[in-house]
Amino acid sequence: METTVARRPLLWLMPGMVWAATRVMLLLFVFKVVVFPGPDVTSDVSVIYHGWYDVLRGGTFPLEDVTWQYPPAAALAVLSPGLLPFLGYAEAFFVLAFLADLAAFALLGYAGRRPGRTLAGAWVWVVGVPLLGPTVYARYDVMVTAVAVAALLAGARHPRVMGALAGFGAMLKVWPVLLLIGVRRRASWVAAGVTVAVVAGVFWLAMPGAFAFLTFQRDRGTEVESLGSLVFHVARHHGWDGQVLLNYGSVEFLGPHVDIVSTAALFLTGAAFSWLLLWRLVAVRFRSSTAVDAAFTAVLLFTVTSRVISPQYLVWLVGLAAVCLCFRATRMRWPAALVLVACLVTVLEFPVWFAHVVASDTLGVTLLFARNGLLVAAAVTAAVRLWRSTVPPLARAPLPAQAERAEETPVSS
Numbered sequence: 001m002e003t004t005v006a007r008r009p010l011l012w013l014m015p016g017m018v019w020a021a022t023r024v025m026l027l028l029f030v031f032k033v034v035v036f037p038g039p040d041v042t043s044d045v046s047v048i049y050h051g052w053y054d055v056l057r058g059g060t061f062p063l064e065d066v067t068w069q070y071p072p073a074a075a076l077a078v079l080s081p082g083l084l085p086f087l088g089y090a091e092a093f094f095v096l097a098f099l100a101d102l103a104a105f106a107l108l109g110y111a112g113r114r115p116g117r118t119l120a121g122a123w124v125w126v127v128g129v130p131l132l133g134p135t136v137y138a139r140y141d142v143m144v145t146a147v148a149v150a151a152l153l154a155g156a157r158h159p160r161v162m163g164a165l166a167g168f169g170a171m172l173k174v175w176p177v178l179l180l181i182g183v184r185r186r187a188s189w190v191a192a193g194v195t196v197a198v199v200a201g202v203f204w205l206a207m208p209g210a211f212a213f214l215t216f217q218r219d220r221g222t223e224v225e226s227l228g229s230l231v232f233h234v235a236r237h238h239g240w241d242g243q244v245l246l247n248y249g250s251v252e253f254l255g256p257h258v259d260i261v262s263t264a265a266l267f268l269t270g271a272a273f274s275w276l277l278l279w280r281l282v283a284v285r286f287r288s289s290t291a292v293d294a295a296f297t298a299v300l301l302f303t304v305t306s307r308v309i310s311p312q313y314l315v316w317l318v319g320l321a322a323v324c325l326c327f328r329a330t331r332m333r334w335p336a337a338l339v340l341v342a343c344l345v346t347v348l349e350f351p352v353w354f355a356h357v358v359a360s361d362t363l364g365v366t367l368l369f370a371r372n373g374l375l376v377a378a379a380v381t382a383a384v385r386l387w388r389s390t391v392p393p394l395a396r397a398p399l400p401a402q403a404e405r406a407e408e409t410p411v412s413s
Helices: 002-030 043-056 074-081 090-110 119-129 134-139 141-154 161-175 175-180 187-207 213-218 229-238 258-282 290-304 313-327 335-354 354-359 362-390 402-409
Strands: 243-247 248-256
Touching: 002 090, 002 119, 002 134, 043 074, 043 090, 043 258, 074 090, 074 141, 074 161, 090 119, 090 134, 090 141, 090 313, 119 134, 119 187, 119 335, 134 141, 134 335, 141 161, 141 290, 141 313, 161 175, 161 187, 175 187, 175 229, 175 290, 187 362, 229 258, 229 362, 248 258, 258 362, 290 335, 290 362, 313 335, 335 354, 335 362, 354 362
Parallel strands: none
Antiparallel strands: 243 248
């Protein structure tokens, strides 16, 4: 017994040590002390985010910039480096991204020590984030993911807090609204609705153009890393005469039949949403991990069917997978493992060998097939496991002959 107790502090300390070592490396990459291979991923912060920062400080959204495709509360993330005026904009942003990473890790570590929980979730976060390379600290998605992690971990004991955080997360980047798909407590839904209404109302009254992002999102095409893009990567080797250009803030395919593939992606997203609604109607067995398993599954489905699968989207999946594995009862171990492998392939396709992806050569196409195949496998596996763990099988009616034999069988007293 004494040996077991003595080992526990060491077991709790190990994730922290690995987290610290890997995060120092990420900071060295984004501060360019060590050069990471591939294109500079920090330019989004130093150029695009910084440009938005200058506009937002003037009290309006960047209405003339179609690359602004985020809900109004995203302005808070872009403006947040102003909290550290003693640093340059990019440097302050990297520090805040690091602190968001630390907050998520601390929450997962704390949750993993409670009864019925495990530190496996903290380990998923420790390992998964650095697998994506410096992109994690060069986008604000890690901040949104930290909010989502906090929301899901608060769900069991503090449903209103969970709803408020999910609603606020949705106003940062939309997808956290999916955290509610498996939540049965009305208090969470009400809190989320009130939070969205209040945040949206404040921005609508205070800053012009708060919802211009809806139009910009609608007009996006098929991004070169998405599932649908594989059609055109292969078609380029068979005479397709389209182009790969920077469009709406991402590298997209433009040309014949792109609109068809983009529409098909929207149809698949609609089909995923319909399946989630059906699951919600027929699910009856809810365990301690069902709400987080459902959130992970929902975000997986919407990620793989999206017209855009940017590398930073994997941060969302790592965060939700980590929350799932905090629960011993989770059914998402295999999907979480597939997501971690997908993270490793993702850092190879962007930024390391992104030029090969843009060129649609053998290496680039192979990487995309592998990464997107892993995500599809994770989504399908998660959906099947969620369904089987929550929806009881249909009772089979006995055949006539079986019924007759059952009636003839004497019942012993």
